[in-house]
Amino acid sequence: MMAGEYLDLVRSVVEMLSQDETTLDAIIEGARVRDEVPFAVMRAKRTIETLIEDVGNFVSSVETPEARRVLRELVEDLNKALKELEECQKNSEKCYSGNEVDMECVDCHYEVLSEVTDDLIHGAKTELKKISHSLKKKSEGGALIKSKHEEYKNAHAEAKKLMEFIKSLDEYSNELNAISMVFDNVSGSSIAPAEIDDKAIFILKLLLELAESGAYVGEVLSALTGLKSVTADPVDKEVKIDLPSKDRMKDSEEHSLPLQTLFYRYPPFEPISLEDENSVSGSRVWFVKIKNIAYYKHGPKMYVHPQSIKDLGFDPRNLIHDASLSNAYETTGAIYPEHIFKIKPVNVLEAKDGYIILAVSLDSRRQERVYIKYGSEFLKRAVKRNLNRSAIRDLYINELRKKGHRGKTYEPTDLTYAWYCTSGYGLSTDPLDVRCPFKGWCKYGNECGGRKWKRTRRIFPKVFLDVERSYSGIDNTNGFFSPIVGRNVLIEEKYPSAHLSMPESGLPVVFKFKVPFRRSLPKTNVIGFRIAPEFLELVVRTVLDEKALQSPELGKVLKYELWKGGPEVKLGDVLLTKFFIYDKAEKGFKTYDLLRRRSKSLIESYLRMRENLLVKSMPYNRLYFKRFLRWASEAILHSLAHAFLSYVSVELQIETSNLVYLYDERAGLVLVAENSPIGSIDIIGALNEWCRSKGIAENCYGRFIEEFLRRELRFLRDHEEDTVQYADRVKSVVSSVSGENDLEGLRKAIIELYKEFLEKGLVLDVHSLSTHLLLSSAGQSNLERLIEEKGLSVDTQKAHRYFDDVLLTAIPNYCVDGCTTCVVIDRGCTAGLGQTYTVSRKLMEFAIGVLLGEYPLRGPGGSYLKKLLGIARESVEAMSPYLDDEGIETLVELVEKGIHVKLSTRPEFVREYGEKLREAGIEVTEVRGEHDKWYCLDGWLLIKPTANMNLESESYNSFVIKLGGCK
Structure with a gap:
């Protein structure tokens, strides 16, 4: 920041501080409302775009003609709404310019969004509900007629599918309503004057907070400069949190942390690894209200609403349990750091029974839940008796012996460690839970009988906050x-x-x-x-193109060995496998459900996805292919x-x-x-x-x-x-397992299975293959099923014990396409x-190589060249010995977009097209005996193709790109 700017900033802050408290509050609130506008504009557009895509994808899975009609009409109407939103911004991009809000644009957005939610989505939902109800009645009426059984079964499935989609429309409607509230709030608020800069507002808020708590000179200087006086780290809005204290005179101490630091050090749902006044670690946890809570256990009963645990201080009005919040979140649809006055983590040992159990829903349709137990009744009683750590440990060992536990003992006062289910459905910090405490509730409890409960403890898994950024x-x-x-x-x-990842299984x-x-x-x-x-x-299309694989320059990068001397795979297959898991497992968060399928079923599902996406390297389902392209570009x-x-x-x-x-x-x-x-x-x-x-x-x-x-x-x-x-190295280190004949047979069976996957284009890394083999369906893991199908003599317990070693000698492809070292x-x-x-x-490597001219793009010449030329923003200089009518039209279109175009070509084409080109404003130069073809975009990007400007031809061509100049 320049010195003059900085002085203006300080002057602005000082002027605001001279205002009365009511005026200051109004300025701060007005600035907050003002700053939300551009993000609301972006979210509105993107939410409707995503809705259009989801409806378009859903249409292809619907059989009922009437439902298809309703959905197609919804897509048409939503596309019109998108155009109306663009029209709203005709005078100001994102309704915001130079700290000033365009109120006409804001009101226009509110009206369009109200129409989308109240008319378009509501109308579509009403019609779809009627169709679903009709299908359901039809299925019930014909259920007893044997000849019609299949037809009515399909009708029932269609009705269920429509009702599920109606739920997703509800979610979109709620999201758009929250966005429209932002625009409504702007209309009903006094906006901060445009001359008041956001930097000044931020500094003002920091100084007002310091004034309330008592400020040192260094803190004031930090607020004014934006840098902490000692560390030179950037100053940010901080959140207060009560953390455990070892001092028996006070059970907690107040700390202030920036929101990001708070989320990393002490995230919600993770026991805080600090000792309290009773020398217990992990007794404090803070919770946030979540949508996918199934229920929680408190005492002998099961309740639906976790916020009603009154003796833990959970306030049903607060979105953060037992925290002091301002009411501002009700109007903004979000919790900002300034809305949180203080977070007071719960002491789980103070619950009636010394613990709480959360049941977090993974899949409501399949009623799959993960149970997480915080605290311990045993530890609550021990603490109440004022026992020291040594006495608690002795008591703990006696309790374990009563339970028949002869394994390793752990520190009973450390609640940051947990017992867990190896399938991922349970986690308990109670030191006495050596056996599964959830088998009576868990969906798989009867089938498992608690056998998958691990007899050793691990540290409680790290909780990470998911973040989305916009600008x-x-x-x-x-x-x-x-x-x-x-x-x-x-x-x-x-x-x-x-989110957290469950120990061993990796279940998210x-x-x-x-x-x-x-x-x-x-x-x-x-x-x-x-x-x-x-x-x-074009980069992604080249990767998928089978013809590109045949070229020597691309074959070496688009095909590669998974390991030295191992099988060769195509990069296209690797990407399709990743997309398959991303798409079918909800962005990778439900890989468990996908990979638990039998091997044959997994392959069939993957091949169906490929058929829906591509036919001979060409798009089949264009909407689905567009989705794949966007995913690959994002990658x-x-x-x-x-x-x-x-x-x-x-x-x-x-x-x-x-x-x-x-x-x-x-x-x-x-x-x-x-x-x-x-x-x-x-x-x-x-x-x-x-x-x-x-x-x-x-x-x-x-x-x-x-x-x-x-x-x-x-x-x-x-x-x-x-x-x-x-x-x-991995293969040589663990190769000793191959000396045992029964394990060698298992190793060969895994290699054969993996080869079958690769032949179908399904390229799994070690982690995904391991997860697939260890997961169970119908009471049997895929590993046990493989042993049975191949008639192997290996004992299943031994197979599980040595599984990691066997797998790494069979498939040492730890890093198929990106690990924590590569990216x-x-x-x-x-x-x-x-x-x-x-x-x-x-x-990424291939895209960078193309950008630097090390690898070419390859594909249909006409369409590829047209796309590349369309990227120019200022000028195009073309050297093309040959032309056709479509090539001429493309150059004319570029001029109409305001791009300066210069063309060099052979005399016969100058005679044929010269007059038309010059009239359009294109500089035309005649060249003789020239066979080179090149195109210079914006004076510094050179494209050297094998294609001329005869764009009607879709013959196969290469395109080499060079950055940095056209000479």
Whole structure:
């Protein structure tokens, strides 16, 4: 920030502090309302776009003509609503410009969204309910007629399917209603004046808080500069939380932490690993109201509403149990840090029985739940008797002996450790739960009988918050590849849920918050780049193209060995497998349900997905293929975002904790922003300093990005060699198991099964294959089923005991397409447990290679060239010996878009088309004896294809791209 800007900022804050309290409150609330507008505009558009896609996909699965008609009409009406929303912004993008809200645009958005929810969605739901009811009556009426049994069975299934979809329409309607409330609040509020900057508002709030609590000079300076006086970390809004104290005179101490730090150190649903006044660790937990709670146990009974545990202090009015909240969240549909006055974690030992049990719903249709027990009745009694740690331990050992436990004993006063179900359906911190406490409630309890309860404890799994980031204030960019540098960008983080991964099984458990948390960075700085989405689409199409695999230059990168001397796989198959798990397992969060299927069923489901997606490398179901393209583009951008954040951190010497990444698959953006509400780190100043230190005067931002791409490509290639060596070492270390004949037979059976998967194009990594083999269906694991089907003599207990060693000698492909080393997946990853299915090391490597001219794109010449030329934003210079009518029309269309076009071609084509081209405003130059073909976009992107401008031809061609200039 320049000195003049800083002084203006301080002056603005001082002027506001001279106002009375009522005026200050109005200014702060007005600024908050104002800042929500651009995000509400974006969320409205994207929610309707996603709804259109979901309805379009659902139509293809519906058999009833009347229902199909209703759904198609809904899609048409929603597309019209999207156009109306765009029309709303004709005078101001996102209804917001220069700190000023366009009220006409806001009112227009409110009216359109009201029409979508009250008329379009409500009308469609009403009609679909009638159709579903009619189908249900039909199925009931004919159930006893044998000849009609199949027909009525299908009618019942169709009715059920429609009712399930109506529920999803309800969710969309609720989401759009929450967004429209933002616009309604803007209309009913006094907006902060445009001349009051968001940075000033942020500093004002910090100073007002300091005034209430008593401030030191250093704290005031930190608030004014945006940097902490000692550590130089960015200042952020902090949340108060009561944490356990060892002092017996007071059971807790108040701490203040930024929201991100709070979520990482002390997330909800995870026992806090600090000792309390009774020397017990993990007795404190804080809870957030969630949508997918099934029930909880308190005493001998089961209750439906966890917020009614009154003796734990759970307040049914609060979204955070036992926390002090302002009422602001009711109007904003979100909990911001400033709404939380204090979080007071629950002491679970103070519950009536010393514990609570949450039952978290995984799948309401299948009634699958995970049971989590916090606390211990035994420990509550021991603490009540004021026993010391040694006495509690002696008592604990006696209790274990009474239960017949002869295994290892653990520290009974540490509730941060848990017993668990190896299938993932139960978790208990009670030190006495050596046997499953949930078998009477668990869906699989009768079948399992508690046999899958682990006889050893592990640390309670880490809970991670899921985060979604959005932005406003970045100028529209287009073109093929553009560096982005922006100041005063508004970024918002939304935390809609939390998740943990169950020990051993890896079963993901998601806590879906009733109301999300939000955190704003009102005015921060970003650097990054844009890659044209059209280019990303061509990259993905090339990967899937069977003809591209035949070319020597692409065969080496689009096909590769899984390990040294191992089977060769296609990158296209790897991507399709990832998408299969992502799509069928709800973004990877229900991999358990998918992978528990029998091997044959898993293959059949995968092949159906492929048939629905592709026929001979060409799209079959276009809507579904579009969904795949968007997923693959997102995988490239997400992978690049992680890698770029690491590069920025190293090159500009900024801690990764002071940075956040964003990516936008619709716009093709990859951004790294300061994790600072008012941009106090000055990442752009650091980038300018980097340019000076390198002696780069021209196009430094572009050079910075290009250097990133080159370094990342080198790293990925070097890492490929490391993974091959790793697989070799793993195989040699555990190869001793092959000496036992019964295990060798099992090893060969696993190899045969894996080969069968690969032949069908299903490429699982070690973790996915392991999960598939160990999971059970119909009371038998797939591993046990494999042993039975192959007639192997190996004992099943021995097979399970040595399973990891056997698997790693059979399939040492730890890193098929991205692991924590290849793409840096740290605590800031926005995808959470689904990150494996939203990044791709191999696809990123190929995309970077194409950008740097190391690999070509390959595909139908006419359509590919047309897409590439359409990416230009300023100029196109074309050298094409041959032309046709469609090529001419394409050049004319470019001129009509305001792009300067220059064409060099043979004399005969100048004679035939010259007059028409010049009239359109195209510079035409005659060349003789020229056979080269090239196209220069915006003066610095060179495309060298094998295709001429005869675009009617769809003959197969290559396209080599070179960044940095056309000479």
